[in-house]
Amino acid sequence: MPSITTVNLAHLHLLLNHVPTLGSVVALGLLLLALVRRDEPLKHAGLEVLFVIAVLTLPVYMSGVAAHQKLKAQPEISDDAMRVHQDAALAGFAVTEFAGFVAWIALWQSRRRGRAARGLVSAVMLLSVVALALMARAATLGGDIRHPEIRTDLSAGAAAPAGDPERFVTTVISVYMVESPWAWPAAETVHFLGLSLSFGVLLAVNLRILGVMKNVAFADLHRLLPWGMLGFGANLITGMLFFIGQPRQYIDSAPFYWKIVFLMIAGANFLYLTVFKKAWANHIGFDASLADKAMAVSSIVAWLAVLYGGRMLPFIGHAF
Numbered sequence: 001m002p003s004i005t006t007v008n009l010a011h012l013h014l015l016l017n018h019v020p021t022l023g024s025v026v027a028l029g030l031l032l033l034a035l036v037r038r039d040e041p042l043k044h045a046g047l048e049v050l051f052v053i054a055v056l057t058l059p060v061y062m063s064g065v066a067a068h069q070k071l072k073a074q075p076e077i078s079d080d081a082m083r084v085h086q087d088a089a090l091a092g093f094a095v096t097e098f099a100g101f102v103a104w105i106a107l108w109q110s111r112r113r114g115r116a117a118r119g120l121v122s123a124v125m126l127l128s129v130v131a132l133a134l135m136a137r138a139a140t141l142g143g144d145i146r147h148p149e150i151r152t153d154l155s156a157g158a159a160a161p162a163g164d165p166e167r168f169v170t171t172v173i174s175v176y177m178v179e180s181p182w183a184w185p186a187a188e189t190v191h192f193l194g195l196s197l198s199f200g201v202l203l204a205v206n207l208r209i210l211g212v213m214k215n216v217a218f219a220d221l222h223r224l225l226p227w228g229m230l231g232f233g234a235n236l237i238t239g240m241l242f243f244i245g246q247p248r249q250y251i252d253s254a255p256f257y258w259k260i261v262f263l264m265i266a267g268a269n270f271l272y273l274t275v276f277k278k279a280w281a282n283h284i285g286f287d288a289s290l291a292d293k294a295m296a297v298s299s300i301v302a303w304l305a306v307l308y309g310g311r312m313l314p315f316i317g318h319a320f
């Protein structure tokens with residue numbers, strides 16, 4: 001009997017699966033319009049949308065894996081078609097995350113210098129075009145799984161007779177993560193370092209908002225944010241390696257489910273701290289507003305929940 005978590009995650013996939021594609025179209029549209037109108041706030045909006053899409057693509061990917069686990073026992077649905085779709089989704093996911101990361105750097109630069117380097121914004125646009133193409137392909141292959149009426153040439157590989165399972169990138173990664181004596185421990189080590197970096201930076205910045213270290217201007221702590229983002233990126237990569245390595249031990253696990261929810265809140269907090277005017281205006285000695293303080297508390301709580309959820313995976317989840 002599948003648990004409620006699995007059922008909901010599979011539903012979530014059907015609910016969210018067009019977000020990466022449609023979101024990239026919206027972000028690209030805003031960036032193009034900003035370029036034509038030479039409109040800086042519009043450019044920021046486009047970059048912010050890209051960052052939000054990168055965060056939202058995480059549950060899209062993970063809920064897809066939950067849907068796969070539920071459907072793979074059904075003989076009328078091709079397991080190969082789902083694996084071809086998963087490989088395509090992984091490529092789209094990787095470029096979408098990278099585009100979101102570069103968009104965030106551009107926003108961070110804009111906050112410090114008034115505007116982002118021109119080359120950076122061009123790189124973001126190029127990456128989001130590639131992400132859009134890859135996501136559109138993944139979405140088409142996703143539709144092909146259950147809708148023979150729209151099946152395209154793209155899915156020809158999926159319809160081919162089952163062959164060596166290691167022709168799928170996700171299978172190769174999974175086998176390597178599980179069988180290599182060093183891959184999992186190395187990823188755990190990097191995951192721990194990334195977590196310390198990310199939490200350390202966000203704790204310092206949020207404590208300043210709460211009134212600790214009032215003799216330090218917010219702008220000085222803002223310099224640290226890229227280090228925090230670096231830790232966040234390292235954790236995203238290593239976390240995905242764990243997830244692709246052993247998906248079954250995570251998708252049906254309540255602490256994992258909550259960890260992802262709180263991770264997304266932590267991601268939103270990164271964006272807030274990077275771009276919002278109110279936090280930026282906290283000069284030396286300045287007392288932040290009550291709303292900002294509430295946001296800082298919620299961010300610290302979200303991070304503690306991420307740590308707790310991760311640590312509890314083997315105990316109240318059923319990982320390892």
Ligand code: HEM
Binds near residue numbers: 066
């Ligand atoms: C993050 C990028 C992803 C995107 C944009 C995406 C998009 C889609 C789309 C558009 C559909 C068709 C929904 C429909 O039939 O109405 C779909 C279905 C599906 N996807 Fe994904 N997907 C992604 C990731 C994944 C991953 C990583 C897996 C893991 C294997 C996966 C597994 C599935 C399954 C099993 C279905 C069929 C669900 C059903 O009909 O009940 N998806 N996806």
